Amino acid sequence: MRQIVPPFALTQKILGQQKTGAGTPYRLTVHCLRAERPEGVLLYHTLTGELVLLSHEEARQLAGLPGPVPAVLGELVPRRFLVPREADDMALADQTRDIARRFSKKDGVLTEYLIFTTTACNARCFYCFEAGIQKAVMSEETARAAGAYIAAHCGGRPVHLVWYGGEPLLNVRAIDAITGILRQKGVTFRSRMDSNGYLFDASLAARAKADWGLYQAQITLDGTEDVYNRRKAYVDPQGSPFQRVLRNIDPLLDAGIRVLVRLNMDENNEKDLYALVDQLAERFGGRPGFSIYFRVLLENRGVEPTAYTEEERRSLAEKAGAMHEYLAGKGLLLKWSLPQGPTLRSCWSDDVNAATITPEGRLGRCESHIDKGLWGSVFSEERNEAVLRQWRERRPPGEFCRTCALYPRCARLKNCVIHPARCSPIERAEVELRFRQGILNAYEEWKAGGQGEA
Ligand code: SF4
Numbered sequence: 116m117r118q119i120v121p122p123f124a125l126t127q128k129i130l131g132q133q134k135t136g137a138g139t140p141y142r143l144t145v146h147c148l149r150a151e152r153p154e155g156v157l158l159y160h161t162l163t164g165e166l167v168l169l170s171h172e173e174a175r176q177l178a179g180l181p182g183p184v185p186a187v188l189g190e191l192v193p194r195r196f197l198v199p200r201e202a203d204d205m206a207l208a209d210q211t212r213d214i215a216r217r218f219s220k221k222d223g224v225l226t227e228y229l230i231f232t233t234t235a236c237n238a239r240c241f242y243c244f245e246a247g248i249q250k251a252v253m254s255e256e257t258a259r260a261a262g263a264y265i266a267a268h269c270g271g272r273p274v275h276l277v278w279y280g281g282e283p284l285l286n287v288r289a290i291d292a293i294t295g296i297l298r299q300k301g302v303t304f305r306s307r308m309d310s311n312g313y314l315f316d317a318s319l320a321a322r323a324k325a326d327w328g329l330y331q332a333q334i335t336l337d338g339t340e341d342v343y344n345r346r347k348a349y350v351d352p353q354g355s356p357f358q359r360v361l362r363n364i365d366p367l368l369d370a371g372i373r374v375l376v377r378l379n380m381d382e383n384n385e386k387d388l389y390a391l392v393d394q395l396a397e398r399f400g401g402r403p404g405f406s407i408y409f410r411v412l413l414e415n416r417g418v419e420p421t422a423y424t425e426e427e428r429r430s431l432a433e434k435a436g437a438m439h440e441y442l443a444g445k446g447l448l449l450k451w452s453l454p455q456g457p458t459l460r461s462c463w464s465d466d467v468n469a470a471t472i473t474p475e476g477r478l479g480r481c482e483s484h485i486d487k488g489l490w491g492s493v494f495s496e497e498r499n500e501a502v503l504r505q506w507r508e509r510r511p512p513g514e515f516c517r518t519c520a521l522y523p524r525c526a527r528l529k530n531c532v533i534h535p536a537r538c539s540p541i542e543r544a545e546v547e548l549r550f551r552q553g554i555l556n557a558y559e560e561w562k563a564g565g566q567g568e569a
């Protein structure tokens with residue numbers, strides 16, 4: 116057995132090494148992802164974060180468990196890859212997470228902000244979760260107040276901003292006002308943006324880099340030209356919006372801003388996305404800073420709750436796997452890394468250092484709940500602690516979580532609108548694909564460091 120990635124220091128500190136029980140039958144932990152390689156089998160422990168490589172012979176012996184631990188697998192017991200047959204993996208993950216949370220700092224400063232500069236949009240995607248939300252644009256006065264609030268609540272630490280909408284570029288003045296105040300007050304910041312890319316040009320890209328600290332623009336593409344133009348339904352388009360968005364990617368990359376293309380996949384555009392990937396590979400493949408990832412449009416990501424049958428869910432999960440392989444083969448897949456520590460929070464919404472800011476200057480928690488669960492305002496110091504507590508409430512795990520390798524990395528909030536009570540195989544497949552990519556990347560890096568030859 117070779118260690119490829121050591122366990123998280125914090126988890127190690129909490130758990131220590133597992134003692135071997137004489138005569139106890141052992142099995143592989145539920146919290147393990149495996150990946151086959153020509154050299155052997157990689158095992159990744161989703162609770163401890165450790166990655167090991169087993170030889171083919173060790174993997175063969177592992178397949179013989181549950182039972183007494185063969186001598187060649189003895190090292191897997193203290194590392195908790197092998198656990199007593201009757202062990203409760205879920206309880207151990209819960210206890211570890213509870214203790215790890217107590218170790219995490221709760222200084223109350225806000226350093227992460229997702230800012231809705233406007234809820235208006237020049238594209239009208241049929242699946243937009245903001246459909247039905249009243250259109251609002253952040254005024255300059257509110258933007259200045261937002262800048263002042265951020266400066267006063269970041270505790271002197273660097274700030275990370277996400278420009279969100281609607282289409283954030285429909286309100287460039289708000290972005291200028293917020294970043295202008297932050298600069299005036301000496302706050303260090305950087306930012307990224309979720310945009311449809313339609314309004315970027317060379318001069319705006321250069322300004323975004325210099326003035327807004329923009330390091331990444333995420334641009335959603337749903338298909339090749341005809342499919343994209345039909346699904347996006349732009350307001351008063353000038354020429355082909357698809358061609359315009361593609362043209363606008365170049366100046367962003369030229370300015371040193373990463374471009375992350377997001378493909379939204381469903382049964383209707385899945386085949387066309389392959390043609391799109393080919394076009395993107397030809398045009399942008401090999402350009403530093405250009406990468407792609409994809410998401411299947413889930414029931415709660417814009418499609419009605421009853422939209423998919425179980426069979427369709429399984430089929431889409433398989434299609435997600437195929438798309439992942441295709442992107443990886445083209446060298447365009449966004450590079451995922453393995454996590455650096457245990458999972459202490461679910462998302463932005465239960466991160467004590469994060470907040471959203473609505474166009475009216477109200478403070479919230481979740482990008483998908485623009486007008487719900489609001490807990491404060493940039494014009495006031497008052498905080499609704501009851502609402503903040505609600506955002507931290509977790510949804511109890513389902514029985515199906517008991518056998519899920521991802522459980523130590525998964526936390527679902529009661530208030531979340533995109534994660535339904537049942538867990539979709541599509542989403543599980545997406546998360547597993549990301550982990551598998553992280554495992555393989557870590558292994559390749561380990562080999563590149565020459566350690567595989569030792
Ligand atoms: S909610 Fe889904 S992904 Fe999370 S632990 Fe349960 S089965 Fe796994």
Ligand code: SF4
Nearest residue numbers: 462464481483531533
């Ligand atoms: S939609 Fe759910 S996962 Fe996303 S930020 Fe909101 S609470 Fe978190």
